[in-house]
Amino acid sequence: MTTNPIQLFDTESSTFTYILAAPGDTDAVIIDPVARHWERDLRHLERLGLKLRLVLETHAHADHVTSAGKLCEMTGALAAVPGGCGIAPAELQLQDGEVLRFGPGEEIRVLHTPGHTAGSMSYAWRRNVFTGDALLIDGCGRTDFQGGSAQALYDSVTGKLFTLPDDTRVWPGHDYQGQSVSTIGWEKRHNARLAGRSRADFARLMDQLDLPRPKLIDVAVPANRNLGLPHGG
Amino acid sequence: MTTNPIQLFDTESSTFTYILAAPGDTDAVIIDPVARHWERDLRHLERLGLKLRLVLETHAHADHVTSAGKLCEMTGALAAVPGGCGIAPAELQLQDGEVLRFGPGEEIRVLHTPGHTAGSMSYAWRRNVFTGDALLIDGCGRTDFQGGSAQALYDSVTGKLFTLPDDTRVWPGHDYQGQSVSTIGWEKRHNARLAGRSRADFARLMDQLDLPRPKLIDVAVPANRNLGLPHGG
Numbered sequence: 001m002t003t004n005p006i007q008l009f010d011t012e013s014s015t016f017t018y019i020l021a022a023p024g025d026t027d028a029v030i031i032d033p034v035a036r037h038w039e040r041d042l043r044h045l046e047r048l049g050l051k052l053r054l055v056l057e058t059h060a061h062a063d064h065v066t067s068a069g070k071l072c073e074m075t076g077a078l079a080a081v082p083g084g085c086g087i088a089p090a091e092l093q094l095q096d097g098e099v100l101r102f103g104p105g106e107e108i109r110v111l112h113t114p115g116h117t118a119g120s121m122s123y124a125w126r127r128n129v130f131t132g133d134a135l136l137i138d139g140c141g142r143t144d145f146q147g148g149s150a151q152a153l154y155d156s157v158t159g160k161l162f163t164l165p166d167d168t169r170v171w172p173g174h175d176y177q178g179q180s181v182s183t184i185g186w187e188k189r190h191n192a193r194l195a196g197r198s199r200a201d202f203a204r205l206m207d208q209l210d211l212p213r214p215k216l217i218d219v220a221v222p223a224n225r226n227l228g229l230p231h232g233g
Numbered sequence: 234m235t236t237n238p239i240q241l242f243d244t245e246s247s248t249f250t251y252i253l254a255a256p257g258d259t260d261a262v263i264i265d266p267v268a269r270h271w272e273r274d275l276r277h278l279e280r281l282g283l284k285l286r287l288v289l290e291t292h293a294h295a296d297h298v299t300s301a302g303k304l305c306e307m308t309g310a311l312a313a314v315p316g317g318c319g320i321a322p323a324e325l326q327l328q329d330g331e332v333l334r335f336g337p338g339e340e341i342r343v344l345h346t347p348g349h350t351a352g353s354m355s356y357a358w359r360r361n362v363f364t365g366d367a368l369l370i371d372g373c374g375r376t377d378f379q380g381g382s383a384q385a386l387y388d389s390v391t392g393k394l395f396t397l398p399d400d401t402r403v404w405p406g407h408d409y410q411g412q413s414v415s416t417i418g419w420e421k422r423h424n425a426r427l428a429g430r431s432r433a434d435f436a437r438l439m440d441q442l443d444l445p446r447p448k449l450i451d452v453a454v455p456a457n458r459n460l461g462l463p464h465g466g
Contacts, residue, residue: 004237179273186280
């Protein structure tokens with residue numbers, strides 16, 4: 001059954017953070033929390049009467065630092081991350097096809113969706129899919145760093161995400177135009193970068209984007225590989 | 234049962250717009266849509282496979298113009314507005330205690346919650362309450378124009394909204410700090426303006442705020458009293 005997550009937004013990096021909980025239950029999962037909002041996010045859990053069990057990352061982000069480590073320290077939740085992202089301190093190193101469980105019987109299905117980064121994963125829960133920077137609303141993530149590959153992204157989106165039921169809600173890792181949610185069916189038919197395009201066409205399009213290097217990449221990626229916690233000590 | 238709405242945000246006025254739909258059904262209600270986002274909002278309904286039935290306003294806003302009239306024109310939905318806000322063209326002029334129905338058996342309870350403006354209303358649906366500018370997360374709306382009254386707002390919040398079940402989710406009309414949702418229980422215990430304060434104390438606090446006049450008030454209020462549609466013709 002459709003159950004919308006709680007959606008939170010970071011205006012600096014246009015990043016979405018999601019809180020998932022089954023209706024009527026107190027166990028919660030958070031996806032892609034942002035460092036500067038750790039208190040805001042704990043406050044939301046407190047207000048909603050939720051207990052944090054898992055903190056999920058879709059990939060090692062290049063544009064913001066995660067609060068995953070901090071939230072785990074504060075709550076005793078476990079960090080669960082893509083096995084191929086080099087995020088060493090996380091307790092759970094996820095593999096494609098794995099199922100995470102929380103609450104009275106909730107299941108999160110782990111989908112390896114490489115292309116934005118080599119390790120990127122999406123998470124499917126109750127007719128929702130949290131796509132990180134693989135599939136965005138009417139767009140997709142860039143493919144020019146961290147093992148990114150336009151061909152791999154094309155295969156991840158068209159061969160994996162687009163096989164989910166059409167009414168699956170798509171909750172992206174970012175949006176830059178005030179949008180909140182889409183569906184697999186709509187993206188399959190209308191996505192400006194992917195709908196009706198061949199793999200080679202898509203790769204050409206992505207090659208031509210010529211995007212600037214993310215300002216924070218040299219700070220953010222190493223920090224995120226340590227769950228946003230200070231190194232060493 | 235708890236069912237989260239879809240939450241959309243306008244960065245210019247920090248206004249939240251909400252889309253409500255029962256899980257598995259296609260009938261939808263939108264609350265407080267913003268003029269410049271009417272296409273975004275229709276696109277969301279299309280993506281989600283929803284049919285718009287009702288457009289609700291919590292009050293005649295002073296800080297942004299509504300798209301209620303436009304959305305009704307485009308979809309055939311009905312506009313439902315507080316009876317005391319002077320929004321003449323709306324088909325449904327709501328009174329306190331009324332119940333609006335949509336979908337297979339969904340009910341929205343109308344709560345007159347004056348104080349931010351004399352006519353302001355809140356809407357209760359499935360353990361959620363949409364409070365407009367009466368109750369905000371850890372705050373409340375101003376009370377110094379459009380028939381606003383600190384005493385009335387105190388009575389609306391403490392005497393009406395705070396009698397809802399503690400786990401009722403509070404979805405405000407605005408947030409200026411990146412927050413998304415709260416609960417009645419948390420606001421009762423912790424709201425910085427209202428928790429543990431007497432009516433007289435609260436009125437004194439609101440009197441001392443000395444806020445600037447909203448830049449758009451002379452344009453927005455007349456426009457919103459016409460559902461955001463051009464006058465005359």
